[in-house]
Amino acid sequence: MDSGHSNYKSKGGPARLLKAMRYSVQGLSAALRHEAAFRQELLLIALLAPAAIWLGRNLGETFLLLCPLFLVLIVELLNSAIEALADTITREHHPMIGRAKDLGSAAVFLSIAFAVFIWAFVIGSRFLG
Secondary structure: OOOOOOOOOOOOOHHHHHHHHHHHHHHHHHHHHHOHHHHHHHHHHHHHHHHHHHHOOOHHHHHHHHHHHHHHHHHHHHHHHHHHHHHHHOOOOOHHHHHHHHHHHHHHHHHHHHHHHHHHHHHHHHHOO
16 A cells, blocks of 8 residues: 655655755756756846846845846746656647646746846836936
8 A cells, every 4th residue: 555655755864955955956957958948047147146236235135136036047947847747748739738838937927027027126216216
């Protein structure tokens, strides 16, 4: 009988943390190798991070500019994971898989819109108000 526990889950402790870090690095490496959108967004962050430091009038404002940029990367990673899983299941058209991919794409779009809104607000308050 199934106990409900996965054989792929670790027991815990320091070894678990090291494995989790290794899996995270593998995930980031895979995103860099296989996901053009992730690479483009990472490049954009590399360009915008110094601008955030320059634009921010204090640590809080700088943090406010940097956080949505990292949110875009996080959402992109989740979207890429959904797409990879969906493509593993089938590459044929399936309405529910199409919906899952569209929802992931919408999440990326909203995270980018959120970042643009925050940046516009901070830039507007800095230079216009």
